Amino acid sequence: MGDYKVPELTEFTEIPALQEGAMSHSHPYLAAPEHQEPLGFPGELVEDWHDRAIARFGELLDKSRALRVYLDSCVRCGACTDKCHYFLGTGDPKNMPVARQDLMRKVYRRHFTFAGKWLPWLVGAEDLTEEVLDDWYSYFHQCSQCRRCSVYCPYGIDTAELSMAARDIMDHIGKGQKYCNEIIGKVHTIGNNLGLPGPALADTLEGLEEDIEDETGVKVRLPLDEKGAEILLVTPSADFFAEPHVDGLMGYAKVFHQAGVSWTISSYASEAANFAMFIGSYEQMREIALRIRKAALDLGVKRLVFGECGHAWRVAYSFLNTLAGPWDFLDQKYPIPQHICEFTYDLIQKGALKFDKSANDDMTLTFHDSCNVARATRMGGVPGGQFEIPRAIARAVCNNFVDMAPDSIREGTYCCGGGGGLLTDDLMELRVKGAKPRMDALNQVVQTDGVTHMIAICAICKSQFSKVFPEYGMGMDRVVSLHQLVSNAIILDGQTTDEDDDETKAGAAPTETEE
Amino acid sequence: MAVLTAIFTVGFYAATAWLIYGLLRKIVQYWRTPAPLKIPTMPAPLTRGGVAMRLVREVVLFESLFKSNKWIWLFGWMFHAALLLAMLRHLRYFTEPVWSWVVLVQPFGTYAGFAMLAGLGALWLRRVLVERIRYISGPSDHLMLALLLGITASGLVMRYVARTDIVALKQFIIGLMRFDWQPMPTDPVLAVHLGLVIVLMTVFPFSKLLHAPGLFFSPTRNQVDSAREKRHLASWAAKLEARGE
Structure with missing residues (x-):
């Protein structure tokens, strides 16, 4: 970790004064040839990088309506200028969404528009020089593609689309990012981000089965590669051993057990995450998504359920049908794919799960809407279900729940600071500073409502908060999985507990608390 | 003043043709460029009708801008x-x-010029006074405001200070429309007003004024939230699929 100052938390997140160049030193490690080449990208910066970059830029403009429309439409009204968590946390003006976009827009203008070709000074058009490329590498890796700016833009301009395109162009000239590209390579060869091979995964799952049996006396299975299972669970590989992720995985297992459905994890598609989204590569993203299709076909499952992960749920909900569909071989009675929260919520609605809410009484909880879940997906049949369903589950399994400030949750939620392929140690300063708006809002409910823990439903959020909480003086264990709370409270059939029936009640409807 | 008439006659025809050509070119380009993935900003409507309503709210009420910043919304709207x-x-x-409804609009329309002036002035002040917006403003942003303010101010001058020969002006315009050319009234303020309008029409298709058609083509705003129910596939992605398998 470098010598930076952790921001002071404030009651409300204030708009900082501009500090030009405050984060110009921040950039992630460059991908080495062994990370680049397996993905079909040049190993290092190519000689004719300028021309190749412009050529790739032109290709993308023809492939993506969003890119073209968004590069043309900005009027520089300023609506987005105070919306990015990285700007709020660093004060660097190039972290204002419009300024970040303009890094790309000025090159677009120069090479692809009439005004920029003939009157560059008038419209701020600029050549793609080495300095501009360096700016791209730095600042397009200070965007977590959380899309908060797109909510507030009068034309819906989505900086994520531009940052994905910029990263794709840089990949194509040999200036890729190590963290993402190395991970994508691991998925292609081993099947998950962590490079966890099948046998190790089997061991891990077995260990978890023992843990659950020790704790509850019930034999709950976590099956691997079981042909003919009804459900294929695809979950971020962090769920297999990181904390608090793994507690969530045990929660899914208990829910499946209690629902009486057969399910399995696949060692071939043992990863819900799809980092190819972060680098804007449709082809790479498709290749990873096709692993899930192959696993589903090979195992003969009927349903597809995704575990708690933000961008993974975006790829699953919004893109999977496009990338790896049609899913006509699955049971059409259920949404394809389905989120574990939808699955659990349906059971709660039916009264099929019993909870002892007091199991979570040692905590007062709040819920962090993960950016990708909130602004790029849905759960359930109604718009906004992605906000209501996780909260309904939380209220069904614990007694103490409060929400954070309205402008920091739901569609206005702040990114954790580690999304979009930035969850790497070489960007620690950015991650800590980018977490400030969320930390401000969290600190507020800690002070006023005695909140002790924050729920997340995203592997990246969980890892990020475990790491940055201590920087802000909070315990790393203060972030919990939603299904960890489910796991704590659920009463399994035949479970050995000290106190019996009278304490237990079906968590059908959240009775108390506001709303 | 045959020269003046000739200049403005040719100018209006050229600007109109350019505006229509330039806008159509852009709209066709937007239309033809596929959106490869479903990226509506959620929560999004589940039906096409819902999307139409979302766009109507954006166009009429500036819904997203309202969420963002009440001052920009107020002045911009x-x-x-x-x-x-x-x-x-x-x-x-x-x-x-x-037309009779145009007669009804008349009294409001004449005062609207002052609201335009106030809105533009306030937006310009923000560009100068608010540090963040000053940082992102370039020459074209200031010039665009100057252009619009010039049109507004010259219009107001003709309405409230030095009235122009409105009957002769109407004959000139109707003449343009019917290809039966009439002399343009010689009034310097009118010449400024119409000259700036020609400039505005000319820059429209290759400036940030493209935000007007852009909004309708913005995938985050115009897509239906139906990814799980309906497979969305771009033409180039379909080719990729056909090649790969």
Whole structure:
């Protein structure tokens, strides 16, 4: 970790004064040839990088309506200028969404528009020089593609689309990012981000089965590669051993057990995450998504359920049908794919799960809407279900729940600071500073409502908060999985507990608390 | 003043042709470029009708801008609404006899100029005074405001200070429309007003004024939330699929 100052938390997140160049030193490690080449990208910066970059830029403009429309439409009204968590946390003006976009827009203008070709000074058009490329590498890796700016833009301009395109162009000239590209390579060869091979995964799952049996006396299975299972669970590989992720995985297992459905994890598609989204590569993203299709076909499952992960749920909900569909071989009675929260919520609605809410009484909880879940997906049949369903589950399994400030949750939620392929140690300063708006809002409910823990439903959020909480003086264990709370409270059939029936009640409807 | 008439006659025909050509070119380009993935900003409507309503709210009420910043919304909305009124009022110079609803708009339209002036002035002040917006503003942003303010101010001068020969102007415009050319009134303020309008029409198709058609083509705003129910596949992605398997 470098010598930076952790921001002071404030009651409300204030708009900082501009500090030009405050984060110009921040950039992630460059991908080495062994990370680049397996993905079909040049190993290092190519000689004719300028021309190749412009050529790739032109290709993308023809492939993506969003890119073209968004590069043309900005009027520089300023609506987005105070919306990015990285700007709020660093004060660097190039972290204002419009300024970040303009890094790309000025090159677009120069090479692809009439005004920029003939009157560059008038419209701020600029050549793609080495300095501009360096700016791209730095600042397009200070965007977590959380899309908060797109909510507030009068034309819906989505900086994520531009940052994905910029990263794709840089990949194509040999200036890729190590963290993402190395991970994508691991998925292609081993099947998950962590490079966890099948046998190790089997061991891990077995260990978890023992843990659950020790704790509850019930034999709950976590099956691997079981042909003919009804459900294929695809979950971020962090769920297999990181904390608090793994507690969530045990929660899914208990829910499946209690629902009486057969399910399995696949060692071939043992990863819900799809980092190819972060680098804007449709082809790479498709290749990873096709692993899930192959696993589903090979195992003969009927349903597809995704575990708690933000961008993974975006790829699953919004893109999977496009990338790896049609899913006509699955049971059409259920949404394809389905989120574990939808699955659990349906059971709660039916009264099929019993909870002892007091199991979570040692905590007062709040819920962090993960950016990708909130602004790029849905759960359930109604718009906004992605906000209501996780909260309904939380209220069904614990007694103490409060929400954070309205402008920091739901569609206005702040990114954790580690999304979009930035969850790497070489960007620690950015991650800590980018977490400030969320930390401000969290600190507020800690002070006023005695909140002790924050729920997340995203592997990246969980890892990020475990790491940055201590920087802000909070315990790393203060972030919990939603299904960890489910796991704590659920009463399994035949479970050995000290106190019996009278304490237990079906968590059908959240009775108390506001709303 | 045959020269003046000739310049403006040719100028208006050229600007109109350029505006239509340039806008159509852009719209066709947007239309033809596929959106490879479903990226509506959620929560999003589940039906096409819902999306139409979302776009109507964006166009009429500036819904997202309202969520973002009440001051920009106030000044921006005031300017655009007043611009609409002023333009509707100007239809009286293009129609003979004047449509009755245009007559009804007339009294509002004449005051709209002041609202435009106020809106534009306030937006310009923000560009100068608010540090963040000053940082992102370039020469073209200031010039665009200057252009719009110039049109507004010259219009107001003709309405409230030095009235122009409105009957002769109408003959000139109707003449343009019917290819029966009439002399343009010689009034320097009018020449400025119309000259700036020609400039505005000319820059429209290759400037940030493209935000007007852009909004309708914005995938985050115009897509239906139906990814799980309906497979969305771009033409180039379909080719990729056909090649790969």
